[in-house]
Amino acid sequence: MSDRHILSLGCLGLVLLFVASLFIGAGDLSFRTIANGEMDGEALRLLLVSRLPRTVAAMLAGASLAVAGLLMQMLSSNRFVEPSTIGTTEAAGLGMVVVTLLAPGALIFVKALVAAGFAIAGTAVFLILIRRLRLKSGLLVPLVGLVLAGIIQAAAHFVAYRADLLQSLGAWSSGDFSMVLQGRYELLWIGAMLGSVALIAADRFTLAGLGRDVSVNLGLAYERVVALGLVIVSAIAAVTVATIGSIPFVGLVVPNLVTMTMGDNGRRIVPFVALWGAILVLGCDVLGRLLRYPYEIPVSVIMGVAGSALFLMLLARRRTAHG
C-alpha cells in the first residue's frame, strides 16, 4: 500500500470516529433524531456546544501531542522521550499552579502563556542536562527525564498543597474531555497550528535528529532549530494542560509506531503522526464514554492502559527487529 492509500484510509477512519463521537454520550442525541428531521433546539445546542467541541478538541489534542512527541524525540535524538516523561508537561502544570495562585482571575490564554513559559524552562533544563552529561545510552536519557519530571511534579504538588489547589492540579495532570465546551477548548487550535510548523520545517527537524555534528556539518543552524522545536513542544504541552489536562503515551506510542514502519524522514511522516494521534485520542475518548455508559472514564485513564500496552509491544518489536 502506498503512503497515499494509507493516508486516505486513516482519514476515513477518523471521519467515522468523528461521526460516532458526535452521537455517543449521556445526553440524548442519536443519529436517528437527525435523520428523521426531529432535531429540536435542545439537541442542536448539545451538538454544537458540547459534542462537536469535544470531538474537535480530542482530534486537535491527539494530533498535536503526537507531533510534539515526535519533535521531542528528534531534538533529543532518542526514541523513548515525550513531553510528559521529561518534565515539559509537569512544568506546565507547575506554571498553572503558580499563575492561579498569583493571578486567580487571569484569562485562560494568559494562564496557558505562563504555563508555556514554565514548560520551556523545564524542557530546556532537560536538554541541557542530557547534553552536559553526554548521555550516549538510549535508556539513560528517558531515565534522566523521568527523574526531572518527578522533581518538578513534586514541586507542583508542594505549592498546590500549600495553596489548596490540589484539586485543580489533579485536573491539569489527568486529561479529560468531559468538561470541554464551546469557548473552553479553542486554545488547542494554537497547539495544532504550531504543530503544523513541524511539517514546514520537517527537513530541519529530521536533520537535528541525526545529531549536532551532522547538522552543523550540513550548515543547519542547529541551536536555532532546537530552540524552535523547544518552543513548539512546550506550547503544545501548555495548551493541552490548560484546556483538558495531560494525556500520557500519545507522544511516545504514535511516533514510535510510525517511525518503525515508515522511517524518520519528517517530511514523509509528520502527517501520519498527526493523523494517528488524532485517531488514537479520539478513539480512546469514545471508548471511555462507552465502557461504563452512561458514565465516563477519563481519556487519560484509557490512554494510560492502552498506551502502556502498546508501548510494551513496540519495545519488544523494536528489540527483535534492530538488536
Add this chain to the structure above:
Amino acid sequence: MIEASALTKLYGDSRVVDRVSLTLDQPGVTAIIGPNGAGKSTLLSMIARLLPIDKGRAFIDGLDVTRTKGSELARRIAVLKQENGLLARLTVRDLIGFGRFPHSRGRLTAADRAKVDEAISFLDLTPLSDRFLDELSGGQRQRAFVAMVLAQDTPAILLDEPLNNLDIRHAVAMMRLVRKAADDLGKIIVVVLHDINFASCYADRIIAMQEGRIVVDGPAAAVVTEETVEAVFGLPVMVREIEGQRTCLFRR
C-alpha cells in the same frame, strides 16, 4: 584550502590542542596519526567548527570558520565524525539527499538528484539505496555517511577515524574509496587514522601529533620510519618495505 594558525583548545589547564598551525592546499590524502589523546579529533572538530576555538584561527578558502555562516562553510568543507545518526531510520537515498542540504535547503533539484546518484554509485550503494540505515551493517552504514559527505560536493573533506568498527576488508575498501575520491575527484581529504600502515599505504602526507602538537609533518615515506614512529608512539617498531608497501610492525 584549509589553513589553521596557532589553533588551541583548552580543557581546564591542559592544552588538548596546542598552537597548531597547518596549511592544506593540494588535492590528495593527508593522514593525521598519533597516540590516544594527542588531540587529533579535537583539531579536526575545531577546523570544521564543530567545537569552539579557544585560541588561534582557522580558515576555509580564506573564510574565518568562526565568523562565516554555517551554510556558506557547508559548501566548502564536509566533516564526518565517528558517531553519527543517532536517530537515523532514514533510507540510504534520503540520507545522501541530505548531503545536498547546503545547496538545496531541502528542495532537491534535478542537479541535486544527479549528485546523489553519483555518490550512490561511487560507493557501490545502488542495491542498498532504498534500505533503512538501521538495517545495514556497520560498514555499509559508514559507507552511506561517506556518500552523504561526498554528495555535499565540497572541495575539502575531513574524516574522523572512518575505519573505526570496520573489519580489515571493509577498512581497506574504505581507504581505496578515500584514495579514489582524492585522485578522481581532486578532493583535499584529511583522515584521522589509528593504524600507521593504512596511513603509510594510502596517504600522500602524514601529520603526526603528540600531546596536542604537530611533531612531524611530511610525505608518507619520510614519516614512516623507525625513529619517527618510536618517537611519536613511544614504542619500538620495525619498518620494512614489503612488496613495495612500507609497513610498520610492533616488536614483541
